Amino acid sequence: MIVFVLQLVVAGLTVGSAYALVALGYHVILRATRAINFSQGEFVVLGGLVAYTIVHVLHASPWIGLIGATSAGFALGWIYERIVLRPAARNGDIAVIIATIGCVYILLYGHALIWGSLPQPLAPFTGAQGQAIHPGGVAIQEQSLWVFALLALAFVALWLLFDRTTFGKAIRAAAVNPVGAQLVGIDVNAARAASVGIAIALAAFGGTLIGPITLVGGTAGTAIAIKGFVGAVVGGLDSPLGCAVGGLAVGVIEKLLAGWLPYQAVDPVVYALLLLALIVRPQGLFGRKDAVRD
Amino acid sequence: MSAPLLEVRGLRAGYGELSVLRGVDLRVGAGEMVAVLGANGAGKTTLLRAISKVEAAPQAGSVVFDGVNLASLAPQRIVELGLSQIPEGRQLFGELSVDDNLRLGAYRRGRAEREESLRRAYALFPSLAARRANAAASLSGGEQQMLAIGRALMARPTLLMLDEPSTGLAPRVVEQIFGILAQLRSEGTGILLVEQNAFLALRYADRAYVMAEGGVALEGSARDLAADESVRRIYLGAALDEER
Numbered sequence: 001m002i003v004f005v006l007q008l009v010v011a012g013l014t015v016g017s018a019y020a021l022v023a024l025g026y027h028v029i030l031r032a033t034r035a036i037n038f039s040q041g042e043f044v045v046l047g048g049l050v051a052y053t054i055v056h057v058l059h060a061s062p063w064i065g066l067i068g069a070t071s072a073g074f075a076l077g078w079i080y081e082r083i084v085l086r087p088a089a090r091n092g093d094i095a096v097i098i099a100t101i102g103c104v105y106i107l108l109y110g111h112a113l114i115w116g117s118l119p120q121p122l123a124p125f126t127g128a129q130g131q132a133i134h135p136g137g138v139a140i141q142e143q144s145l146w147v148f149a150l151l152a153l154a155f156v157a158l159w160l161l162f163d164r165t166t167f168g169k170a171i172r173a174a175a176v177n178p179v180g181a182q183l184v185g186i187d188v189n190a191a192r193a194a195s196v197g198i199a200i201a202l203a204a205f206g207g208t209l210i211g212p213i214t215l216v217g218g219t220a221g222t223a224i225a226i227k228g229f230v231g232a233v234v235g236g237l238d239s240p241l242g243c244a245v246g247g248l249a250v251g252v253i254e255k256l257l258a259g260w261l262p263y264q265a266v267d268p269v270v271y272a273l274l275l276l277a278l279i280v281r282p283q284g285l286f287g288r289k290d291a292v293r294d
Numbered sequence: 295m296s297a298p299l300l301e302v303r304g305l306r307a308g309y310g311e312l313s314v315l316r317g318v319d320l321r322v323g324a325g326e327m328v329a330v331l332g333a334n335g336a337g338k339t340t341l342l343r344a345i346s347k348v349e350a351a352p353q354a355g356s357v358v359f360d361g362v363n364l365a366s367l368a369p370q371r372i373v374e375l376g377l378s379q380i381p382e383g384r385q386l387f388g389e390l391s392v393d394d395n396l397r398l399g400a401y402r403r404g405r406a407e408r409e410e411s412l413r414r415a416y417a418l419f420p421s422l423a424a425r426r427a428n429a430a431a432s433l434s435g436g437e438q439q440m441l442a443i444g445r446a447l448m449a450r451p452t453l454l455m456l457d458e459p460s461t462g463l464a465p466r467v468v469e470q471i472f473g474i475l476a477q478l479r480s481e482g483t484g485i486l487l488v489e490q491n492a493f494l495a496l497r498y499a500d501r502a503y504v505m506a507e508g509g510v511a512l513e514g515s516a517r518d519l520a521a522d523e524s525v526r527r528i529y530l531g532a533a534l535d536e537e538r
Contacts, residue, residue, distance in 0.1 A: 166397060173387045173398050180385030182348045185373030185402035185449060 016251020021206030022228025023243035025199035032195030041225025042107035047204025048216030073204025077197035119218035122211035236287025304355035307344030316508040327485040329495035332505035378451035384442040388431030399448030415444040436467035453484040492529040
């Protein structure tokens with residue numbers, strides 16, 4: 001019984017890592033542009049597909065695939081801010097929401113045109129597909145260990161960027177006070193584009209990490225986007241730690257429910273959790289109370 | 295007369311389609327303090343915004359700073375050239391520390407310059423040094439104004455523009471701030487000062503412009519304008535009453 005539960009927790013933390021990275025992406029974009037980017041999940045899928053192309057078409061190492069997909073994510077995010085988010089923002093918040101939802105479909109059918117609609121396997125970073133260690137009888141895929149380590153690395157890198165570097169602080173300054181930022185010589189547009197680049201890079205990074213476990217491509221993006229959003233809201237959209245913990249928690253809850261409930265019942269319960277969290281603690285577990293009015 | 299530090303000619307500016315400034319001419323020399331007076335809505339704030347190209351946009355006319363036409367420059371390039379503004383409401387980064395606010399003031403400067411400017415800023419405002427790790431939003435109004443000035447000075451401006459620096463501050467703090475402005479001027483920094491308190495502004499400034507309805511209605515030395523009957527009646531009346 002305990003082994004069974006731990007097995008589900010490991011599986012939950014693995015998919016939850018992808019939700020956590022998506023949730024962090026929501027946080028970064030929200031902080032910089034005050035918008036929720038609903039296409040975040042499709043960029044997870046796209047990142048996995050870019051890695052698939054690098055690894056299985058160009059026959060490079062999975063590490064090159066990870067670096068390539070993450071870099072491509074940053075570049076795409078930058079462009080996405082320039083050609084979608086920024087023009088939409090001139091027409092108000094609703095226009096931004098519609099534009100990011102529209103991009104879900106452009107990306108979904110766009111990558112199906114290029115890569116086909118069937119999910120593809122992605123090689124794990126080390127060892128053979130599915131190779132696992134068995135501490136205490138619980139099977140943990142080697143790839144899951146990479147997922148946990150690299151999620152931690154991404155989290156620390158984000159913290160260092162926004163709390164320890166002048167560039168990161170300039171991005172924060174541009175977000176909290178664009179007028180003040182311009183007056184000290186910060187290029188506010190570039191700061192926003194860089195923020196969106198970072199968020200999309202996180203999504204692509206996450207898609208490549210879990211690709212070897214979940215397959216890449218197909219229609220998984222919407223579920224990842226919504227579950228990442230649930231994680232962000234449960235943990236607190238304004239708190240990076242909250243987003244990471246919330247994303248992991250949603251993954252664990254989802255897998256634990258799947259251990260006992262029929263699979264059709266799992267997602268409704270996860271979404272019910274979102275409603276409950278919004279009612280009980282609208283600022284999230286780690287959020288500040290004053291963030292709610294935003 | 296040598297070329298002025300800032301020369302504004304026929305400046306029309308405003309917000310989107312709307313024009314607030316209808317052809318403003320104005321000059322500021324190096325080491326000169328120039329005041330801009332006028333009633334609410336005369337266009338004083340829009341003038342500073344249009345020169346910095348933040349919030350308001352120039353529509354016609356020219357702004358030449360230190361021999362460079364600003365027409366094609368982005369706001370960050372204008373700061374880089376040495377023109378800084380301390381806006382109405384100060385526009386600090388509330389959630390960031392005093393230290394971070396100051397450091398970001400030197401965002402366009404190199405690391406060595408930044409550290410030296412930081413030492414100078416703390417020497418100029420010792421009360422900020424004591425609160426360097428505190429969030430900017432936690433400071434008192436006077437300290438916030440000092441932080442706003444300190445942050446602008448971090449960029450090493452040769453021309454400093456201030457929008458209503460005395461608003462909402464205790465007289466003692468106002469005197470301290472104007473003392474610092476006088477010191478900066480004596481070191482060669484040009485100062486363009488928008489001020490509601492005409493009495494105060496004319497006491498410190500070398501020259502002044504009186505704006506009305508988006509244009510310049512009067513200009514002259516601060517001494518002449520302070521003695522001018524119409525200026526006394528319209529702009530100094532209230533201030534003189536307040537002084538009593």
